[in-house]
Amino acid sequence: MPIRQLPAHLINQIAAGEVVERPASVVKELLENALDAGSTRIEIDIEQGGGKRIRIRDNGGGIPQTELALALSRHATSKIASLDDLEQVRSLGFRGEALPSIASVSRLILSSRHSEAPQGWKLFGDGQEIFDEPEPVAHATGTTVDVVDLFFNIPARRKFLKTEKTEFGHIEDMVRKLALSRFDVGFELNHNQKNTLRLRPVDDRSGAERRVADICGSAFVEQSLYLDYEAAGLRLWGWVGLPTFSRSQADLQYFYVNSRNVRDKLISHAVKQAYQDVMYHGRHPAFVLFLELNPQLVDVNAHPTKQEVRFREGRLVHDFLFRTLHQALADIRPGDEAGAPTQLPVQTHEPPASPEENPPQSPFFKGGGEERRPVYQAQYQPRLQMPVREQMAAYQQLYQPVVPTTITPLSPSPLEGEGAGGEGYSSDMPPLGFAIAQLHGVYILAQNATGLVVVDMHAAHERITYEYLKQSMAQDAIRSQPLLVPGSLNMSKKEADHAEQHADTFRALGFELDRLGLEKLTIRAVPSLLKESDTEALVRDVLADLITHGESSRIQNAMNEILATMACHGSVRANRKLSITEMNALLRDMERTERSGQCNHGRPTWTHMSLDQIDKLFLRGR
Missing domain, CATH: 3.30.230.10 (Ribosomal Protein S5; domain 2)
Incomplete structure (x- = not known):
């Protein structure tokens, strides 16, 4: 076939294949135009999941009569004018393809009234580059885009649309996404003349x-x-x-x-x-x-x-x-x-x-x-009162028969003789309160200022121990262990090049790698904690991360997994009887430890029930 210029209508339909995937794509493009026009209120009316009709009205600046035809022309936009504008785009839409692409696969009516115009004008779009003269129309300041019979002229695309409920679900998700991006704009969504979403503009x-x-x-x-x-x-x-x-x-x-x-x-x-x-x-x-x-x-x-x-x-x-x-x-x-x-x-x-x-x-x-907004600043978390070795030694007392006098509390706690709500509790009670009992050797029951706190003592102690081990390793740096028999590793030239470029990164992580050829590395030293691990697979995974993201946390994660296992085995077990003093020491450590709300596996370590919640259980006050 000879080379020839494609007609404008076909060009627009090809562009529509990239921009207009389904009715939700039309809603996205039109809402972005409305937001760029400075709208503070947008109404979206949908019929039959968007396949029958999509109408979006806004109160933005509007389009002058002389520019209505340009708005439906390809590569026509008011949002960029030079390459410098393209390099610092501030608007949501700027390609100038949305309206002509939508018009090429639907029956589109564009109605608008400019903020300085005495009346509104409307124009019909069919994807062609030649338009009739705009017609006057009664319209408030702003723009209305009415899209009817989407894909009426492309039956194959229309067959790929899902059910009405599914398509409207995609539209609703798109409106919600855009509504979260602009809290200062009000949104109203209607489907088949029934309101499904109404959000007012807010500024706080x-x-x-x-x-x-x-x-x-x-x-x-x-x-x-x-x-x-x-x-x-x-x-x-x-x-x-x-x-x-x-x-x-x-x-x-x-x-x-x-x-x-x-x-x-x-x-x-x-x-x-x-x-x-x-x-x-x-x-x-x-x-x-x-x-x-x-x-x-x-x-x-x-x-x-x-x-x-x-x-x-x-x-x-x-x-x-x-x-x-x-x-x-x-x-x-x-x-x-x-x-x-x-x-x-x-x-x-x-x-x-x-x-x-x-x-x-x-x-x-x-x-x-x-x-406009505060910038929140604070100091880093203070160091824990006891070094890791002394801390672990103190917790080892939990494995011995309960002798309260041998345990030194890590922070002030109420006297054991005081009751749960006795006078010994000061007004500045700590967040987790003070222990009052142990339940089935698994949970610590504590009372704080607002209600009851239940703590999984093994999960909580596991997180505390884990954080101590991580802090200790960070202070002592990562120690390497030379291999008696260095391991060889065959890989691609690209991987070997990155290994050589990131030699300092591997060295900081405890690895010592040498390049023996274009596609061969040798491993001479590994981190001490990972000496029993599959170091060859780990090096390959780290290189994959370095090539893709420029950094890798796989080695640190592998070490953390080992530390987590050590913490799990070194933590207080279930059915271990604890004294009130020991339980309070654990509560105070939880309040000082990072991420103490979850154990090493992501499970919660404690929960809280307020007095109101407990009163509702027993129908008090009714």
């Missing part, structure tokens, strides 16, 4: 939490931690679910980069690593997080649907996310209220030079400067 944190509760459920807000931290030109804020509030699926994970919802492998890897030491195997964390940075440092033009992004400083972003979330989860102590601002440590090192241009301000709080 309490209102934002109500919206998060409406979308993610009140249980998520009640069992989540709010954080707000910035460093090196990056700001991370939002809500992270407690490790005990985990999911069987990754269905409650919302991450936004400059108010754009994205799914990125680098981000997912950083979040997964942050939860690794506190999450039960096979479970997924829940979070609603917002990352703000200079638009010049992120490329949002990586995919037609703009679901994927590329960071110019990927390693910096990964480390920032991991360290922030890791420290936030580590700093959770008994008594910390879910939803309270996380106080993260002050940066003690000199951060990299921040970009000249500040990242865009979030619409979360109005105002500017220091009044």
Whole structure:
């Protein structure tokens, strides 16, 4: 066939294949245009799952009469004008392909009234580059896009649509995602003339939490931690679910980069690593997080649907996310209220030079400067009162017959002769309170200021011991053990090159590697803790991580698994009778230990019942 120019209608349909996958894709593109137009209220009307009709009305700035035809033309946009604009995109949509692509596979009516125009105008779109003259129409300031009979002219695409209920479910999920990105905009969603979602605009944190509760459920807000931290030109804020509030699926994970919802492998890897030491195997964390940075440092033009992004400083972003979330989860102590601002440590090192241009301000709080939001700062967790060796020696007393006078409490505790609610309890009672009894040799019952605390003593002691062992290893550094017979490792040239480039990284982790040829390495030394492990497979896995992510935590994770096993075997066992003094010593250590809310396997170590909850059990006050 000869080379020829494709007609405009076919070009638009090809573009629509990239942008318009299903009705939810149409809703996404139109909502992003409405948000970019400065709307504060958006109404979405859906009929028959979007296959019959999609109508989106907003109160944004509107489109002038003379630009209506341009809005339906390919590569026409008001959001970028030069290459410099493309390198620092601040808007959600900017390609100028959405409206003409949608018009090429539907019957589209575009109605709009500009903020300075006396009346509105409407234009019919059919995917062609030639349009009729706009017609006057009664319309408030803003824009209405009416999409009727989606894929009417492409029967093959229409056959791939799912049931009405399924397609509307995708639309509802898309609206919820965008509603979480802009708390200052109100959203109303109707399906077949029935309202299914109504969200009012908010401008404070309490209102934002109500919206998060409406979308993610009140249980998520009640069992989540709010954080707000910035460093090196990056700001991370939002809500992270407690490790005990985990999911069987990754269905409650919302991450936004400059108010754009994205799914990125680098981000997912950083979040997964942050939860690794506190999450039960096979479970997924829940979070609603917002990352703000200079638009010049992120490329949002990586995919037609703009679901994927590329960071110019990927390693910096990964480390920032991991360290922030890791420290936030580590700093959770008994008594910390879910939803309270996380106080993260002050940066003690000199951060990299921040970009000249500040990242865009979030619409979360109005105002500017220091009044826009607080920056929470605190000091690092103080060192525990006893070194690891003395601490372990003290806990070994738990394996001996109970002799209360031989145990030195690690912190002040009430006298054993005082009752649970006696006068000996001061008003500044610690978060986990004071022990009152032991249940079946497994659980510690304690009373705090608000109710009853039940502690799994083995799980709690396991976490405490594990954290002591990790801290001890970090202070003593990783010790290497030379191999009597060095092991050889055959691999690809690419892997061998990376092993040579990251020789210092392997050396810091306790490995000594030498290159014998283009595709051969020899292992001369391994970390002492991993001498019985499959070091060859571990080196291969570490190289795979270095090639993909630029770093690897596999060696540290393997060591942590060994330390966790040691902690499990070295912790107090069930059916071991403890004195009140010993139980209180364990409670005080829990309050000082990082991640003490979960054991090494991700299970909770303690739970709390308030007096109100207990009263309801016994119908008191009725």
